[in-house]
Amino acid sequence: MAQRAVAITTATLVAGMVLLPVAAVLWRGGGPGTLGPADWAALRFTLWQAAVSAGLSVALAVPVARALSRRSFPGRVALIALMGAPFILPVIVAILGLLAVFGGRGLINQIGAPLGLPRLDIYGYHGVIIAHVFFNLPLAVRLLLQGWQDIPAERFRLAASLGAPVWRVLEWPMLRRICPGAFTVIFVICLGSFAVALTLGGGPRATTVELAIYQAFRFDFDLGKAATLAALQLALGLAAGAFALRVAPKGGFGVGLDRQIDRWDGTGVAARLADSLWIALAAGFLLLPLLSVALAGLPGLAKMPPEVWAAAARSLALALGATALTLALALPLLTGAGETAALMGISVSGLVLGTGYFLLLQPVIRPGDAALPVTMLVNALMALPFVIRILRPGLEGARRDYARLAASLGLSGWHLWRIVYLPRLRRPLGFAAGLTAALSMGDLGVITLFADGDNATLPLQIYRLMGSYQMESARAAALLLLALSLGLFWVFDRGGRLHAAA
Numbered sequence: 001m002a003q004r005a006v007a008i009t010t011a012t013l014v015a016g017m018v019l020l021p022v023a024a025v026l027w028r029g030g031g032p033g034t035l036g037p038a039d040w041a042a043l044r045f046t047l048w049q050a051a052v053s054a055g056l057s058v059a060l061a062v063p064v065a066r067a068l069s070r071r072s073f074p075g076r077v078a079l080i081a082l083m084g085a086p087f088i089l090p091v092i093v094a095i096l097g098l099l100a101v102f103g104g105r106g107l108i109n110q111i112g113a114p115l116g117l118p119r120l121d122i123y124g125y126h127g128v129i130i131a132h133v134f135f136n137l138p139l140a141v142r143l144l145l146q147g148w149q150d151i152p153a154e155r156f157r158l159a160a161s162l163g164a165p166v167w168r169v170l171e172w173p174m175l176r177r178i179c180p181g182a183f184t185v186i187f188v189i190c191l192g193s194f195a196v197a198l199t200l201g202g203g204p205r206a207t208t209v210e211l212a213i214y215q216a217f218r219f220d221f222d223l224g225k226a227a228t229l230a231a232l233q234l235a236l237g238l239a240a241g242a243f244a245l246r247v248a249p250k251g252g253f254g255v256g257l258d259r260q261i262d263r264w265d266g267t268g269v270a271a272r273l274a275d276s277l278w279i280a281l282a283a284g285f286l287l288l289p290l291l292s293v294a295l296a297g298l299p300g301l302a303k304m305p306p307e308v309w310a311a312a313a314r315s316l317a318l319a320l321g322a323t324a325l326t327l328a329l330a331l332p333l334l335t336g337a338g339e340t341a342a343l344m345g346i347s348v349s350g351l352v353l354g355t356g357y358f359l360l361l362q363p364v365i366r367p368g369d370a371a372l373p374v375t376m377l378v379n380a381l382m383a384l385p386f387v388i389r390i391l392r393p394g395l396e397g398a399r400r401d402y403a404r405l406a407a408s409l410g411l412s413g414w415h416l417w418r419i420v421y422l423p424r425l426r427r428p429l430g431f432a433a434g435l436t437a438a439l440s441m442g443d444l445g446v447i448t449l450f451a452d453g454d455n456a457t458l459p460l461q462i463y464r465l466m467g468s469y470q471m472e473s474a475r476a477a478a479l480l481l482l483a484l485s486l487g488l489f490w491v492f493d494r495g496g497r498l499h500a501a502a
Contacts, residue, residue, distance in 0.1 A: 010332040011341035017381060018344040021356020022230055028359055029223025032231075033216070039229065042212040047236070049125060049208070050190035053132035054183045060133065061140035061182075062175065064282045067275035068141070069148035079279075080145070081490050083286050084138040088438035088485045089293075091135075093462070093478045095199050097289025098122065098131055100296075107288065127200035132193065136186045138286060139435075143185075143389065146428060147178040150393060180243075181389050188237045188346050188385065209233050213349045223355075230352040237347020238340060290482070297479025300472035308477045311461035312484060315441050318376055318457060319488060322440035323433050325380040330387040330432070334395045342388050345381030353378050354446035371455045375447045379440040386439075387432040391425060398424045430496015434489035441485045458484070 026032065068080060086094055101107045102122045109120055122130060151170055194210040201207060209229055216226040333342055357374050358367055402420050422429070447457050456464065458481050465474035 006332045010329060014329060014333070014341050014381065014384065015344060017377065018234075018348055018353070021353050021360060022227060022234070022348060024356040024359045025223050025230070025352055026227035029225075029227055032228045033222050033225030035225065035228065038207070039209075039212055039225070042207040042209050043232065045125070045206060046191055046193070046208045046210075049128055049132070049193070049206075050187045053129050053136065053190045054186040056129065056133050057136040057140045057186050058144075058179055058183050060282075061137055061144050062179075063274075063278045064137075065141045065144035065148060066171070067278045068145055071272075071275050071279070079283060080142075081486070081493065082290070083283060084142060084435075084489065085290055085482070085486055086134050086286050087136065087138040088435065088442060088489060089135075089290075089482065091194075091196060093293060093442075093481065094135065094289065095131065095196070096296075096478075097293045098134060098200075100292035101288050102127075102130065107292075123200055125201075125206045128193065128196055128206055131196045131200055132186075132190050134286065134289070135196075136189060137282070139386070140182050140186060141282070142431065143182045144175070144178055146390065146431065147174045147393065149427070150174075150397065178393065181392075184240045184243070184343075185346075185385050185389050187240050188343060191233060191236055191240075192346065192349060194351075210349055210351070213351055217351060217355070226349075226352060226355075230349045233349060234344060234347045237343050240343070242340060293475075293482060294479055297475040297477075297482075300476030301479065304473050304476050304480070305470075307456070308458070308461055308465075308473070308480070311456050311458045312480060314372065314455060315458040315481075316484065316488075318372055318379070319437040319440040322376045322379040322383065323437045323492075325376060326383045326387055326436045327429070327433060329380060330384055330391060333384070333388055334392050342384035345378075345383075346385050350378060350382065350446060353381070357446070368455060371447055372457075375443070375457070376440070378446045379443050380436075383436040383439055386435055390428045390432040390435070394425050394428045395421060427496045430493050433496070434492030437488040437492060438485040441488055442481060 068076070089097075099106060099122065102120060103109075104119075104121070106120075106122075112118075112120070121127075148171070151174060155170055156166065191208075192210050193208045194214060197206055197208040197211045198214075201211070209232065213226045213229045213233075216222045216229065330342070354374070357370075357378070361367060361370050361374070398421050406416055406420055442459055443457075447460050458477065462474050462477045462481065465471075465477060
């Protein structure tokens with residue numbers, strides 16, 4: 001009963017932290033705005049590209065995650081960590097990498113032109129989808145890979161001894177349980193697409209709702225329309241979350257002894273070749289743009305101005321604070337209703353959240369003084385859906401497998417979490433913490449509305465360097481940001497997997 005009360009209180013708090021700034025923008029704008037034909041066209045395109053991007057990301061992640069789950073090779077752990085980098089990259093840095101590979105003068109066209117292949121044009125709706133798959137395929141792979149790792153080793157042993165098809169009795173039921181949630185999270189991420197549509201959309205035909213909100217702010221200063229679009233975006237995100245909770249089957253594979261998983265399936269030559277091909281294709285698609293960013297940034301590392309290092313220190317503090325706050329909010333929300341409440345944070349435009357907090361704080365405090373705390377809060381709210389989606393399957397399994405034993409031993413409250421839940425959540429907790437820290441490290445959103453010259457974060461400093469045409473220093477700072485984001489992710493993820501099978 002006490003845990004339920006804490007969950008309800010936390011869900012109410014999260015909802016208030018999202019709805020209050022939206023209400024502030026709506027109030028300052030004089031009420032709801034009127035949506036025109038261009039806004040409805042943006043809504044239709046947003047829904048279409050989000051569904052296609054999420055579907056492709058999850059569909060392609062299935063064979064990649066399956067291959068990684070049943071193949072062991074030198075550098076596997078490092079490859080998995082590196083393949084997660086696109087999701088945690090600042091969007092504009094990743095887009096520069098994508099243009100270096102898929103752009104008009106990119107690597108693909110340079111290779112294809114002598115072979116007579118058609119020229120690849122990344123601008124337009126297909127460019128938006130390619131970029132979204134690039135960003136979200138790593139997240140889908142990690143979520144599905146976690147599902148494969150959560151299948152007890154004893155189930156694979158039993159299937160092997162009975163000659164049962166692993167795909168039908170183990171893998172397909174797991175995918176039916178994990179895929180709806182993974183699809184929903186990616187779908188909601190793509191609903192809020194801004195920088196991708198702005199950079200690669202190629203015109204009005206590829207305008208998203210988030211871009212329409214930006215236009216309402218920047219060009220029309222129509223706060224009512226911006227708030228109305230944000231409310232519509234929130235409703236779509238909550239509807240997607242409710243759909244995922246409804247279609248995802250309950251249950252799992254029961255408790256295991258946490259042994260190393262040995263796979264007896266997929267030992268044939270064809271299966272090995274197919275797995276190797278999927279891993280190689282995914283690695284090339286995800287790592288080539290990262291390599292281009294690294295090569296462009298190396299020459300300027302020794303020439304970075306001192307303010308870059310100060311900004312990096314602020315970003316580190318911001319990332320660690322946001323990680324602690326996200327986990328503190330997420331653990332009480334690991335229920336169906338809690339996941340729906342958490343989706344509110346990422347379903348609402350970050351521009352609207354930032355503007356709303358700006359309007360709320362402006363009468364009582366100088367906005368620059370609140371830049372880092374407000375950015376930390378918004379980052380925590382936007383990371384909540386990822387963290388809950390990562391942690392919830394493991395907690396549900398622990399509750400299902402150990403609830404009766406814990407009740408018979410009189411375990412409850414903190415003792416139940418310390419003895420039963422937290423040890424079984426160690427690996428997903430590490431992954432969730434690393435993901436949150438890396439996302440917060442590279443975020444460029446609310447800080448642009450609040451920051452002054454004394455509290456810029458590293459992503460904002462990169463944009464300032466680009467704006468002053470110090471491109472060599474900007475590329476070097478982008479490489480530093482990439483290294484710090486990957487480093488934070490690796491430290492937390494490695495800590496969660498310490499003494500556990502990867």
